Amino acid sequence: MSDEQNSVSDLLEDNQYKYGFTTDVESDTFAKGLNEDVVRAISKKKNEPEFMLNFRLKAFEKWKTMTEPAWPNVHYPPIDFQDISYYSEPKKKKVLESLDEVDPEVMRTFEKLGIPLDEQKKLANVAVDAVFDSVSVATTHKKKLMEQGIIFCPISEALQDYPELVEEYLGTVVPVGDNYYAALNSAVFTDGSFVYIPPDTISPMEISTYFRINTEETGQFERTLIICAENSYVSYLEGCTAPQFDTNQLHAAVVELVTLDNAEIKYSTVQNWYAGDKETGKGGIYNFVTKRGKCAGENSKISWTQVETGSAITWKYPSCILQGDNSSGEFYSVALTNGHMQADTGTKMIHIGKNTRSSIISKGISADVSSNSYRGQVKIGKNATNARNYSQCDSMLVGDKSSAHTFPYIETANSSVQVEHEAATSKISEDQLFYFESRGISRENAIEAVISGFCKDVFKQLPMEFAVEAQKLLTLKLEDSVG
Amino acid sequence: MLEIKDLHAGVDGTEIVKGISLSINKGEVHAIMGPNGSGKSTLAKILSGHPAYEATSGEIIFDGQNLLEMDAEERSLAGVFMGFQYPVEVPGVNNAEFLRMAHNARKVKAGEEEVDPLDFDELLSEKMKMLGMEKKYKERNLNDGFSGGEKKKNEILQMAILEPKLSLLDETDSGLDIDALRIVSEGVNKLRSENNALILITHYQRLLDYIKPDFVHVLSQGKIVKSGDKALALELESQGYDWVTTAD
Known part of the structure; x- marks a missing residue:
């Protein structure tokens, strides 16, 4: 663990974005622009079954009729969707038989990011799917997982090997026309991870996907689908970084989770996409993501934990549809904005089944001239007898130029329910830090203590290594902003 | 132990302390009194190393070291030790954990091993017992929602844990009712020894009924206008500050 800590602080020295490098690999990139032919070409490139092409075309037709959402509390110039390339993959000779065939530059990139993929160095207790621009380049521990019937592979591979599973679940949680970016993703998504946990199986290790955008004018549209069958459990981690460019890159992902009876998925994200220049706000990722889970089965549970520390603009609401009776959904979030970042993030908890429970713990930290909004919806249907929700949304302001906003929406159609909402705003001030310093505690430790105190209800949900890294990341990002 | 030589200091370019010299030895208690705006608070801020306050000339030597060149953490x-007039609230940070961080910062400096939470709890319990403090001070967050009196008691608890050589108590009596004042003062008295020194900064002499000073200094318009023993404080009490501040 201490190695991990060191590597994080070493790389983040001088508060620079540590992942800002690009990798020089030969890429096979589509010409910019989007039309039906591009959608067909992506599908063809991936040799997809027909249902998939139809899914894409339907989504594309839908997307053309839609407009970008205007309701989020974020501001940016209009995106020219014809000025983006919708496919980029590192060039390779043929289908990869083993990791040895991955471009060594790509392997080194992931190693630099702290995600060694080769057999000798790979992380022992975490299975990793590494996605580089539009494609998955390596997946570790596949065989070991397969021994228990667990499928963990790029979704492009799942479309070849398990098309019926993908067809059964894809788009059942986030329909093709759900929203503007989900429709776009459904039309042009290129890769992402697929996980299937068979009945009565507890995944023996954490499963994770690591996303890396490398090419400057490529959008990343990944698609993740996780299915947890009856009485099963999986903990899934997701990490993201991108190089430093003066232009903005679009990342429009869709993640769908499905739990059947008594199953549980715990999904954790540490998002650290490049946020743009701290002073000028130039560049950075537009992170427009749709994440939603469906507790289809009784007594099932979906828990989202996110630590959002990067991206120029974040628009993201990991949600739960609580369909099965007695199912429960959780959302734990820390969203940090600094520099010129804008975040509009939160969750939706849709209670359909009886005795469904949800809890929302959101911690927003805003520094510099950034803007941080929590937007959350709790919707309780007429059959959701005895449903309960507890929401707590706290904001912390650093300095006096940042802003925090809270937009809770509560709708209940059943009188037996119980909904609680709490909100508070606090400040990390120069006086607080001086108080620590006057007791001999360093500024860095002081910030860490205040931030981890503020975020403790969320951090304790993260796997240990992630929690340590997340805490360090927040501290280093804030060091310059306080005072 | 502490030697202040012709100190000039202020905030935002305004000079407030205009030439203070003071010498404090081990085992001594000095009271610095004066009306509002006399420079008491600025002197305290300068001694504690508050970044907003600046010493423009003069020297402060503490144990042979130039205090003005050290930041608050190093001091x-x-x-x-600075006992604050208005200790800040830090929600989310447990009081006991904060105290342990401060304690361990000293351990690290001395090249010793850090104390784990269990061992620290023993030390903390012992100090709290000595000061007659309730268990809640361990469980609550740092000054979060504390009353004025509780905050001041918590400052004394910190002083007990950190065992400073020189403690500066800035208006520790302000906002305390008579019972709280007595408890806080008793705590301070228990922590006094031949090896440490104490500076009490106060507007009123009532604190000095409980903590007996060896020397009393009266500050007016940024200068020490009169020094004496405990009797001086009593005189101030009966005659008011005008008596000394207009004397010269």
Whole structure:
């Protein structure tokens, strides 16, 4: 663990974005622009079954009729969707038989990011799917997982090997026309991870996907689908970084989770996409993501934990549809904005089944001239007898130029329910830090203590290594902003 | 132990302390009194190393070290303690954990091993017992929602844990009712020894009924206008500050 800590602080020295490098690999990139032919070409490139092409075309037709959402509390110039390339993959000779065939530059990139993929160095207790621009380049521990019937592979591979599973679940949680970016993703998504946990199986290790955008004018549209069958459990981690460019890159992902009876998925994200220049706000990722889970089965549970520390603009609401009776959904979030970042993030908890429970713990930290909004919806249907929700949304302001906003929406159609909402705003001030310093505690430790105190209800949900890294990341990002 | 030589200091370019010299030895208690705006608070801020306050000339030597060249963290580790007039609230940070961080910062400086939470709890319990403090001070967050009196007691608890050589108590009596004042003063008295020194900064002499000073200094318009023993404080009490501040 201490190695991990060191590597994080070493790389983040001088508060620079540590992942800002690009990798020089030969890429096979589509010409910019989007039309039906591009959608067909992506599908063809991936040799997809027909249902998939139809899914894409339907989504594309839908997307053309839609407009970008205007309701989020974020501001940016209009995106020219014809000025983006919708496919980029590192060039390779043929289908990869083993990791040895991955471009060594790509392997080194992931190693630099702290995600060694080769057999000798790979992380022992975490299975990793590494996605580089539009494609998955390596997946570790596949065989070991397969021994228990667990499928963990790029979704492009799942479309070849398990098309019926993908067809059964894809788009059942986030329909093709759900929203503007989900429709776009459904039309042009290129890769992402697929996980299937068979009945009565507890995944023996954490499963994770690591996303890396490398090419400057490529959008990343990944698609993740996780299915947890009856009485099963999986903990899934997701990490993201991108190089430093003066232009903005679009990342429009869709993640769908499905739990059947008594199953549980715990999904954790540490998002650290490049946020743009701290002073000028130039560049950075537009992170427009749709994440939603469906507790289809009784007594099932979906828990989202996110630590959002990067991206120029974040628009993201990991949600739960609580369909099965007695199912429960959780959302734990820390969203940090600094520099010129804008975040509009939160969750939706849709209670359909009886005795469904949800809890929302959101911690927003805003520094510099950034803007941080929590937007959350709790919707309780007429059959959701005895449903309960507890929401707590706290904001912390650093300095006096940042802003925090809270937009809770509560709708209940059943009188037996119980909904609680709490909100508070606090400040990390120069006086607080001086108080620590006057007791001999360093500024860095002081910030860490205040931030981890503020975020403790969320951090304790993260796997240990992630929690340590997340805490360090927040501290280093804030060091310059306080005072 | 502490030698202040012709100190000039202020905030935002305004000079407030205009030439203070003061010498404090081990085992002594000095009271610095004066009306509002006399420079008491600025002197305290300068001694504690508050970044907004600037010494423009003069020297402060503490244990042979130039205090003005040290930041607040270094001063604390060197053995200077500031008891704040308005201790800040830090929600989310457990009081006991905060105290352990401060304690361990000293351990690290001394090249010793850090104390784990269990061992620290023993030390903390012992100090709290000595000061007659309730268990809640361990469980609550740092000054979060504390009353004025509780905050001041918590400052004394910190002083007990950190065992400073020189403690500066800035208006520790303000906002305290008579019972709280007595408890806080008793705590301070228990922490006094031949090896440490104490500076009490106060507007009123009532604190000095409980903590007996060896020397009393009266500050007016940024200068020490009169020094004496405990009797001086009593005189101030009966005659008011005009008596000394207009004398010269």
